[in-house]
Amino acid sequence: MTNPADPSTPKPWHHYARALANLLCDRGDLTDPAWYNAIAHTPRHRLVPQIWKQEGAPEWTPVDTAGPAGLELVYSPTSLITKVDARGVPISSSTKPDLMVRMLESLDVRGGDRVLEIGTGTGYNAALLTHRLGDDNVVSIDVDDELVETARARLARFGAHPILAIVDGENGFPARTPYDRIIATCSVSTVPWAWAEQVRDGGRILVSIMPTIHAGNLVLLEKHGDRLEGRFSRRLGQFMSMRHTGEAPETLASAQPAGDERQRTTTAPTEPWKISPVAWMWAALELPGLSLGYSLNDEGTVDASYLTTPDGSWATVPLGRGERTITEAGPTPIWYVIEKTLDRWHSTGQPGWERLGMTATPGRQTMWLDAPDGHHHWPLTGN
Template sequence: MGTHLERYAEPADEARAAMVRVIAAEGGLSDPAWRLAFEEVPRHLFVPYYYVNWAGTYERLWNEDPDPARRERWLRGAYYDGPLATRVRDGELISSSSQPSLMARMLEALEVRYGDDVLEIGAGTGYNAALLCHRLGDEHVTTIDVEPEITESARAHLAAAGYRPAVVTGDGARGCPGRAPFDRIIATCTLPSIPYDWLPQCRPEARILAPLSTGLIALRVRDDSRGRFAEGRFLRTSAYFVPLRGGGAPPEGRSGRLPRRAIENDLFRFLLTLTEGSLDPREALSLWERERRPRRDRFGITVSGRHQWAWLDDPGGPYIWPLGHQAAG
């Protein structure tokens, strides 16, 4: 392993520094602690191989390729500011390493404090968990995934980089009660709704950040006379992730007979997915046009008891609808 690390040390350092400069130039990594984490955690150790999609066919790049030019492509790609396909099964992507700039935005939006205990849903390559460990310490980080082969490789990647958080094989939709309570929960896979099992595993004022529809929802967990609930708004940014496995797949989108200008609009597709199962696509289009094509950050979600609903502008109305695919657990 030492020889392998030495072989790539200098070019990896240069590529990593360039990646950080790109993210910072786009407005990311304003928090010095997160910038230091991205500067020091070696992403290439977490993607010893990955797949590049060429016209529907996946090409594998890996760190031990006998061709030096292909090894160089692998290393450059490991520090490209884009997602990397890391596991493909029967032609279907089942795991990836997220775009670093999106990871940076999510980690900053998580608003961690030193001493916070964090649960990550979706272990992936282990890279995101390593960034959390760099910031908080290994003992404060738990990452979970339903696929044993994913947790096994994530654990190995983390150890190679010098990090040893709790890596758990299990259904992330049910959280990780054995490691609870948590101050923060971050998901790196798209959810159909917020799993109810997460809330009892949170401390009061915990923050949940998760991809839902094609956006990122940021929820604050609180207690009141009605009991435990969570509420918050979507961030403005778009987000596309591999769906959560084990907690039920999100429903298929239905465009109906809608105009092309709407179907091709990213903001409308977000609303269409968010209202699926609750609003007819034409009703969603009418709402979107009436409200002058609202951005994601005008929408929010409330989770209370065994119910959860999405809303526009105000959790109390007038535009409220139940999430079409209620969470199990």
């Protein structure tokens, strides 16, 4: 017979789930008892039985999460890669529970609300929502049929039956409108207007607005009439970008500079990786189509990274500590634009995310500093 007091006796998953809920409370991510219960009673390990890891090698390898070490990882504030495409690009993950719960709290979900989630993935967030709101009040959609069918089967095994559908989230899910809340776990460069039409007046949308990879953050928008408005989150929340059927997913290795003898070299005033994410977002909005790419060496580790624009311009971005030499080429002076944006960010008082907000009306979406009618506005490029 096993003795539960014996430290070598395997602990049941509830032990790990409760420990995670307690940790999230201690860290201040979790304050609402209803979400505490959802975290403590939702078996994330059943939705994430296997993850993909890339440890110092170019290949991704599957790792089972069964056993104490696996449970320890699954019930930790860690994002877990759960699907990688044929080219080695991650296309789905189970979001970090700390970020997930902070998002759910800031959405201010109330009992009886109807919620639409864009990006079912593993179904973990749909399970948290279902625990709190019941099957009929949760709709979760994903563009990936395999993910949706797998999540549906795994959720059903522990009695959760939210409404799941395989559709492109850009169109929302009109069959169950109106929604009190919409939460997106994939990022977009502007809010798809279908979401504004499907949320009720006074309802909220929480989504990560990212003009390019690494640039952007969560914004919490409230609907009044034909206007969505709200502020960016103080803490960073970035997601993989929305993809569409038949479209190649975003890849980190795609942006390779073409050779060009008219290269320019400059010394950056700040190490590129120390630039504030807010300034990166501003720069990304000045450089439409900006993309970040990495190249990997034979060991699979990143040996260079590049910023590129659709006209073929590129700038190398050094990765090492203290390195500030930038080489660039092409018609768009990418690094020059970034430095000018950085100067403007400094002269505006180095604002953090809490000073930024967004307004969306039909046909026009803008990011603003301090107030919607203030002096600083940036048009958000369409997606």
